Amino acid sequence: xxxxxxxxxxxxxxxxxEDSVTGMLLAGIGHVEHQxxxxxxxxxxxxxxxxxxxxxxxxxxxxxxxxLINQHVAEKIRPTVDKYQQAFxxxxxxxSKDHPYDPSKDSVLKRVQKLFGD
Amino acid sequence: xxxxxxxxxxSLAEVTYATGDISYLVQxxxxxxxxxxxxxxxxxxxxxxxxxxxxxVQGSDFNLTGLGRGGQQVLRSKEVYAKAVxxxxxxxxxxxxxxxxxxxxxxxNRRVNAIEHVIIPRLDNTIKYIASELDEMDxxxxxxxxxxxxxxxxxxxxxxxxxxxxxxxxxxxxxxQIGGGGGDLIDTKDEDIIF
Numbered sequence: 001x002x003x004x005x006x007x008x009x010x011x012x013x014x015x016x017x018e019d020s021v022t023g024m025l026l027a028g029i030g031h032v033e034h035q036x037x038x039x040x041x042x043x044x045x046x047x048x049x050x051x052x053x054x055x056x057x058x059x060x061x062x063x064x065x066x067x068l069i070n071q072h073v074a075e076k077i078r079p080t081v082d083k084y085q086q087a088f089x090x091x092x093x094x095x096s097k098d099h100p101y102d103p104s105k106d107s108v109l110k111r112v113q114k115l116f117g118d
Numbered sequence: 119x120x121x122x123x124x125x126x127x128x129s130l131a132e133v134t135y136a137t138g139d140i141s142y143l144v145q146x147x148x149x150x151x152x153x154x155x156x157x158x159x160x161x162x163x164x165x166x167x168x169x170x171x172x173x174x175v176q177g178s179d180f181n182l183t184g185l186g187r188g189g190q191q192v193l194r195s196k197e198v199y200a201k202a203v204x205x206x207x208x209x210x211x212x213x214x215x216x217x218x219x220x221x222x223x224x225x226x227n228r229r230v231n232a233i234e235h236v237i238i239p240r241l242d243n244t245i246k247y248i249a250s251e252l253d254e255m256d257x258x259x260x261x262x263x264x265x266x267x268x269x270x271x272x273x274x275x276x277x278x279x280x281x282x283x284x285x286x287x288x289x290x291x292x293x294x295q296i297g298g299g300g301g302d303l304i305d306t307k308d309e310d311i312i313f
Contacts, residue, residue: 010154010155010156010157010173011154011155012153012154012155012203012207019127020127023127023195023199023202024199024203026192026195026196026199027153027196027199027200027202027203028153028174028196028200029153029203065155065157065170065210066155066170066206066207066210068206085217087168087214087217087218087221088168088214090170090210090211090213090214090217091213092206092209092210092213094206095124096127097127097131108213108216108217111217111220
C-alpha cells in the first residue's frame with residue numbers, strides 16, 4: 001500500500017441525485033479541473049453504464065480521498081460496489097431524500113458482519 | 119449518520135422553498151473545492167492507519183450568499199451540510215481503518231497458520247533427527263571405548279605374562295651364573311689367562 005498516495009488525496013467526490021449533490025456542493029466539496037468534475041448527478045434517465053464509468057474513474061483518480069454515493073444509486077451498480085476492496089478512496093453510502101438509510105444493503109457493513117460472523 | 123443527513127436535506131428543502139431551485143447555480147459555482155480532507159497517519163499496534171481530517175479552505179463562494187431573498191437560508195443550509203460532511207469524513211476514516219485492519223488480520227492469520235502447521239513440525243523433525251544422531255554417536259563412542267579398554271586389558275595381560283616368563287628365565291640364568299662363583303664379570307674374561 002503506497003503511503004504517498006493518500007497524502008495527496010484531499011478531495012471528496014459525489015455520485016448521487018440532484019438534491020444530494022447540490023447539498024454537497026453547497027458545503028464546498030465541488031472541484032472542477034480541466035473540465036473534469038468530481039461529482040456526477042444521477043437521475044432516472046441516467047444509464048447504468050454511465051454510473052459505472054464514473055465510479056471507475058473516481059476510484060482510479062489519485063486525488064480523491066472519499067467517494068460518497070447515494071444508496072439507491074449504489075444499488076444499481078451493486079456488483080461493482082461489492083467487488084470494491086481498495087482502502088482508497090473510502091467508499092461511503094449515504095441516504096437520499098427519498099431513500100432512507102438501510103444498513104442491510106451497505107456493502108461495508110455486510111463485510112463487517114461477515115468478519116464478526118466467523 | 120442517517121439523522122445528520124436528514125437534517126441537511128431538510129435545510130436544503132428550506133432553501134429551495136425560499137429561493138427557488140438553486141441546484142443549477144450551485145453546480146456552476148463549483149470551481150475549486152473549499153472543503154478538503156487532510157490525511158494523517160495513526161500507528162495502532164504496528165499497523166499504520168490513515169485518518170481523515172477536515173480541512174476547510176476559505177473559498178470564493180460569497181456570490182452564493184447573496185442569492186436573492188434566501189441568502190441567509192443558503193448560508194444556514196451550507197453550514198448544516200458542512201457539518202453533515204464532517205460526520206461523513208469521520209465515518210470514512212473509520213471505514214478505511216476497518217478495511218485496512220481487516221486485511222492485516224487476514225494476513226496475520228495466514229502467517230500464524232503457516233507457522234503452526236508447517237514451520238514448527240519441520241523444526242521438530244530436525245531436532246529429533248539431531249538428537250538421534252547425537253545418541254547414535256554417543257553409543258558408538260561408548261562401544262569404541264569399551265573395545266579399546268578390552269584391548270588394553272588384553273595387551274596388559276599379554277605383556278604381564280611375557281614379563282613373568284622373562285623374569286623366571288632370568289632368575290634361572292642368574293642361578294646358574296651365581297653358582298659358578300665370583301661374579302659374572304670375572305668369568306667372562308679370558309680363561310687362558312692364569313694368575
